[in-house]
Amino acid sequence: MKRFYVTTPIYYVNAEPHIGHAYTTIVSDVLNRFHKLLGYRTFFLTGTDEHGDKIVQAAQEAGMDPKSYADHISALFRETWPKLDIANDCFIRTTDPGHMRVVQHILQKVHDSGDIYFSTYKGLYCVGCERFYTERELVDGKCPDHDREPVEREEANYFFRMSKYQDWLIGHIESNPHFIRPERYRNEVLSFLKEPLEDLCISRPRERLDWGIPLPFDDRYVTYVWFDALINYVSAIGYPDGPLFREFWPCVQHIIAKDILKPHGIYWPTMIRAAGFEPYQSLNVHGYWKINEGKMSKSKGAVVRPLDLVPRYGLDAFRYFLMREMVFGLDANFSEEALVQRINSDLANDLGNLFSRTLAMTARYFGGRIPPFGSEAEAMDRELEAHARQALQTAMEEIPRLGFHKALISIWECINAANKYIDHAAPWNLAKDPACEERLRTVIRCALEANRTVALLIAPFMPSTARKMLERLGGAKPMDAYRLDEDAVWGSLPDGTPVSKGEALFPRIEQAVKEKEKGEISAKPPEVEGVTIESFQKIDLRVGVVKEAEKIPKSNKLLRLVVDMGEERQVVAGIGRHYAPEELVGKQVVLVANLQPAKLMGVESHGMVLAAHDGKALRIVSPEEPVSPGARVS
Ligand code: MSP
DSSP states (O other): OOEEEEEEEEEETTSOOOHHHHHHHHHHHHHHHHHHHTTOEEEEEEEEEOOSHHHHHHHHHTTSOHHHHHHHHHHHHHHHHHHTTOOOSEEEETTSHHHHHHHHHHHHHHHHTTOEEEEEEEEEEETTTTEEEOGGGSBTTBOTTTOSOOEEEEEEEEEEOGGGGHHHHHHHHHHOTTSEESHHHHHHHHHHTTSOOOOEEOEEETTTOOSSOEETTEEEEEEOHHHHHHTHHHHTTTTTTOHHHHHHTTOEEEEEEGGGHHIIIIIHHHHHHHHTSOOOSEEEEEOOEEETTBOOBTTTTBOOOHHHHHHHHOHHHHHHHHHHHOOTTSOEEEOHHHHHHHIIIIIIIIIIHHHHHHHHHHHHHHTTBOOOOOSOOOHHHHHHHHHHHHHHHHHHHHTTTTOHHHHHHHHHHHHHHHHHHHHHHOHHHHTTOGGGHHHHHHHHHHHHHHHHHHHHHHTTTOHHHHHHHHHHTTOOSOGGGOOHHHHTSTTOSOTTOBOOOOSOSSOOOOOHHHHHHTTSOOSSOOOOOOOOHHHHHTSOEEEEEEEEEEEOTTOSSOEEEEEESSSEEEEEESOTTTOOHHHHTTOEEEEETTSOOEEETTEEEOSEEOEEEOSSOEEEOOOSSOOOTTOEEO
16 A cells, blocks of 8 residues: 655744644645545644744743743644644654654764764854854844844854765755755755755753753753754654554655755755665645735734634635645735635635536436436537546646645636536526436536536545535545545446535625725615506516626626527626626526616616625526526516
8 A cells, every 4th residue: 555644844832823834734634635535544744843942932931931831832733733624643742752762862873873973163153043153154244034143152062964964965866856846945955055064063051951852972961953853753653663654754745834944955864864764755845925925924913823714714715725826835925805806706606606506406407316427428528527537637646746726726627617518508498398308417417527526626625615515416435435546537426316405615705894885785775665566567677698798897896798688688787796707607687678778887788687685695686497588577
């Protein structure tokens, strides 16, 4: 059986979980779930990094001792992940006795082999970074991270002979193209390695810092926090001879952001080499989330906490947004407007609409049971199947190489193709003619199959939506039992299985308050005097089918529609904030057909589309079952 092991950085316990931590951990969760769907045996590790100066300082500020403080923040991380549907197998803390033993074991081993030596070092030390800097690493004489001048310090310490492994590391990176990816970060490490590598100071005198793991060969010192922390990736799985270590090492994918490239790209592989085991398989490096185009900053209040967003927007919407919006490796921007936009267009309009209309038609035309295919497939059926196959293939290629956004784009191409397929096949017309029963079966079945493929492919990204979709599509299996190669095969839905409609997957997020402020909508019905039946009958209400729909340039609200009501009419409708144009094509609407023509944003309108509006949602009025275009409403 194939193995897959994924890790996040272990997070410092000096800050609460924010969107940056959530992103790395969700990426790891998506990869883990994806490999499970492929039938791999998987292991997913995250945790907290709890030693060192930074933590002592944060604990002091909080008026707590380091251990109680670490217990508190570590618990916040541990409790956050299940709330984001993150299913890690292990949560490691560097204060766990098992981890501390492994760190000491490795230190002893490397010391015994002669790669750790004692020496006096005089240099420029940055307290914030807890490390010495070389002159050339400073920017204008200051630490580049803290913008502070380092202090001169002389200290006797232990050093790891990192320089000895420089040539080996260059060779290893050059002969393994996927060792560090994307390529820009591989190149960054290689260019760093063009300069001679210095040995790494791996101890701190206890008189200055007591909060750390004592060196096994000299207890006047504790271990430098990075030498301690990196070892979590093997201590958690039972290095050196535990069954999990034997099973999962070295097929590990480390996921980190660019801030910690150097310790992971240089210290860690050389430490591994010195300790005498196989290097990790890949280091995967992503960019930074910015908030409204700026750096995330606690002091400016620009910190996005996932648990604030999820109750407002929904968990799967949040996960989808992060995975769709960031190109792995590059920076991305977070804003609530962009999140709402994605929810309303990709999730409510595209995916939600496809799923609800498919199930509604299965209920209406086939009593809620999956119809068998008719005997012959038409070109459009084969085209939809090809879209589903393409989405599957793209996901299989792109997800393992971190192309999450590309996988999602391809899945959404399939969703949009399925919506268009329904519009063009117009099942509501087929249903009117008993001679078309076989064709109607095929159309609904193809739409159901597309929904099923989509449900499986989004499962790693949006586990609870996928579960809901598969259940309503009649799936009887627990989620863990699904396999992409068997279950995403076109035609694999069982004939006759009952499906259930349920509520909307993604309700639209209405920005009602803002709109109300602008005076554009009002929940209060206009006050009207009673009208006579004769007056009412003067209004010519007709049913029409939307043939074309498009946005009117420069307007957020107005759409230009061509409506077939026996004859074709151009109508301008102010529903663009509530419907995407594609969503309307094929829908039946009710028109005020004898309204005096008017020009809106320069476009002539010959009628008015009726819609219901309760101050939050706006929905067009449609006959309960399709009727012939031009039918009178009275
Ligand atoms: N404790 C070390 C890691 C030790 S791993 C052996 C550490 N901790 S941290 O709490 O600072 O976490 C850094 C990681 O958090 C980044 O590498 C990234 O995974 C995540 N992020 C923190 N801020 C981020 C953004 N603004 N954007 C994206 N991810 C970010 O470094």
